[in-house]
Amino acid sequence: MAGKHTYHRPEHHHNHCRCSCGGGRFITFLKILIAIIIVVGLAVLILWLIFRPNKVKFNVTDAKLTQFNLIDNQLHFNFALNVTVRNPNKRIGVYYDTIESSAIYKNQRLQTQWLPPFYQGYKTTAVISCVFSGQQLLLLAGQGLTEFNAERVAGVYEMNMELNLRIRLKFGAVRVGKFKPKVNCEFKVPLSSDGSSVVGSVFESTGCDIDYW
Structure with missing residues (x-):
């Protein structure tokens, strides 16, 4: 009698191969991503240094x-101011592509202007001049x-x-970024109708807050 032969089904490793290959690709991708992050981080650090x-x-x-003057909820106003802009950097210039200036009183916008763009070089000081004039509805x-009446009596207003x-930065010959910082200036200014200030009131230079994000 012929001997019995036992048939063994060959084992398949396709699923295991798929898992191994997929895992290998993911690990390779992860290594490349980490390498890119490290290179970019080092580049940023070098530029900063x-x-x-x-x-x-x-x-x-x-x-x-x-x-x-506030008459029947209509504020008639006329004021001008100068803002100095100091760039203290030795190797960074600033392009001011868009400059939107707004006059605000008691959290209410009086007027908005768009000023001409300009470039500011290294370690220089520029002056931005604004003139706001007209009338605007003001509801108080x-x-x-109460604050408005007190300021009217004192002759000094908080503005x-x-x-x-919208700015860009210049590093040597390279221009980068489209940043949108917001500058907020709070100051007290005395009312003057004849070119002279209220007695005992002199305008004092005031710093502004900057929010780059």
């Missing part, structure tokens, strides 16, 4: 208010009205000016 960027500084150095009640910017 070379250029050592410092924040641009904004200050309201002069302001004149010649009209500020409660604390806001705000905002600058919404």
Whole structure:
């Protein structure tokens, strides 16, 4: 009698291969991603060490208010101010592509202007001049009205000016970024109708806050 032969089904390793191959690709991708992050991080660190960027500084150095009358909820105003912009960086220039300036009183926008763009070189100081004039609906009640009456008696008003910017930075010959910092300037300005300030009131230069994000 012929001997019995036992048949063994060959084992298949396709699923195991798929898992191994897929896992290998993922690990390779992860290694490449980590390497890219490290290279970019080192590049940023090297650039920072070379250029050592410092924040641009904004200050309201002069302001004149010649009209500020509230009649039937209509505010008639006329004031001008100068903002100095100091770039302290030795190797970084700044392109101010868009400059939107707004006059604000008691959290209410009085007027908005768009100023001409300009480039600011290394370690230089520029001056932004703004003139706001006209009339605007101004609704005051409660604390806001109380503060307005007190300021009218004192002849000194607390004002705000905002600058919404769109800038680019220049590193040597390279221009990078489209940043949108917001500058907020809070200052007190005396009312003057004849070119002179209220007795005992002198405008004081005031620094501005900058939010780069």
